[in-house]
Amino acid sequence: MHEISIESDILASNEMCAQHNRQHFIEHGVYVLNLMSGPGAGKTTLLERTIDMMKDRFRIAVIEGDVQTHADADRIAAHGVPAVQINTGGACHLDARLIENVMPRFDLDALDLLIIENVGNLVCPAEFDLGEHDKVMLLSVTEGADKPLKYPVMFHVAKALLLTKVDLLPYVDFDVQSALRDARVLNLDLQVFQLSSRAQTGFEAWCEWLEGRIKRVKSLVRA
Amino acid sequence: MHEVSLAIEIVRTIVDAATANGALRVESAEIELGDLTCVDPETLRFAFEVARKDTVAANCVLHIHPVALVVRCAACGFEGAQSREELFCPDCEQSSLSILKGRELRVLSIEVEDLQDA
Numbered sequence: 197m198h199e200i201s202i203e204s205d206i207l208a209s210n211e212m213c214a215q216h217n218r219q220h221f222i223e224h225g226v227y228v229l230n231l232m233s234g235p236g237a238g239k240t241t242l243l244e245r246t247i248d249m250m251k252d253r254f255r256i257a258v259i260e261g262d263v264q265t266h267a268d269a270d271r272i273a274a275h276g277v278p279a280v281q282i283n284t285g286g287a288c289h290l291d292a293r294l295i296e297n298v299m300p301r302f303d304l305d306a307l308d309l310l311i312i313e314n315v316g317n318l319v320c321p322a323e324f325d326l327g328e329h330d331k332v333m334l335l336s337v338t339e340g341a342d343k344p345l346k347y348p349v350m351f352h353v354a355k356a357l358l359l360t361k362v363d364l365l366p367y368v369d370f371d372v373q374s375a376l377r378d379a380r381v382l383n384l385d386l387q388v389f390q391l392s393s394r395a396q397t398g399f400e401a402w403c404e405w406l407e408g409r410i411k412r413v414k415s416l417v418r419a
Numbered sequence: 420m421h422e423v424s425l426a427i428e429i430v431r432t433i434v435d436a437a438t439a440n441g442a443l444r445v446e447s448a449e450i451e452l453g454d455l456t457c458v459d460p461e462t463l464r465f466a467f468e469v470a471r472k473d474t475v476a477a478n479c480v481l482h483i484h485p486v487a488l489v490v491r492c493a494a495c496g497f498e499g500a501q502s503r504e505e506l507f508c509p510d511c512e513q514s515s516l517s518i519l520k521g522r523e524l525r526v527l528s529i530e531v532e533d534l535q536d537a
Contacts, residue, residue: 198530200531202526203528206425207425210428348503349456349522380514
């Protein structure tokens with residue numbers, strides 16, 4: 197019997213591919229966002245509103261991750277921005293290799309913002325770096341305020357939390373203060389935005405933050 | 420269910436290390452699994468047993484070593500264990516914690532037999 201020391205992260209090959217993706221995005225001056233949430237939190241609808249508010253000032257494209265169907269990419273494309281669908285065929289998350297594979301389908305020099313909508317899942321996507329600059333997560337008020345402590349990794353890795361469907365707050369027992377307190381315990385620097393895609397509220401602050409992040413990546417390219 | 424992806428990566432890592440060292444059979448593998456990863460050990464074990472088929476690790480026993488959460492408090496300097504259900508400082512009860520241990524997903528080592536002469 198013979199022992200071989202390995203000491204290697206299980207996700208090392210994904211991390212390497214993600215770093216490569218990120219370097220590529222920075223070279224082309226594209227800010228990349230990895231948008232994550234449980235199923236039905238409103239990612240695609242939020243994207244549609246965000247695109248409509250920002251597409252006159254920024255060049256946007258979207259990668260849609262779903263287990264199956266092209267429905268989401270079709271919805272996004274109807275807003276006049278390039279959208280590529282990735283079907284994972286059963287897998288519960290996107291990984292860096294899947295993003296690398298679809299990269300040639302975009303003209304990165306002609307983009308300011310690339311949004312990757314991950315597979316709806318509060319667990320698995322949090323572990324996989326795609327090469328994005330920021331992870332942003334959605335939590336809808338219909339899901340319940342107990343989610344931060346039940347899904348700590350997602351809240352820990354997110355740069356910003358978008359609390360969605362806040363127009364429904366009068367009809368659900370969602371304790372905003374308690375949810376945000378738990379989320380901040382997991383992530384002190386978490387940026388929080390409260391939005392409703394249906395009532396179209398809260399989008400100014402969110403888009404302003406996004407704009408700041410896009411400009412930050414642009415300044416890295418010039419430096 | 421990302422345990423399947425992780426199991427495939429574990430098998431790849433083990434097989435690469437075994438092959439590089441001229442081993443024909445991997446007996447066991449030691450891996451570290453942090454408390455603050457959302458990985459179910461039993462699901463991982465099941466996925467590993469599927470992923471290892473038809474490789475030099477086909478009979479490899481997986482030893483999973485859990486790593487407890489260790490935090491550091493930026494407010495009072497506390498460093499120590501805390502449960503993942505109570506993510507605030509046990510000393511000063513502030514929530515300005517950084518995570519020192521608990522996010523590990525690592526292959527530590529393998530035991531092999533039948534080393535070929537290099």
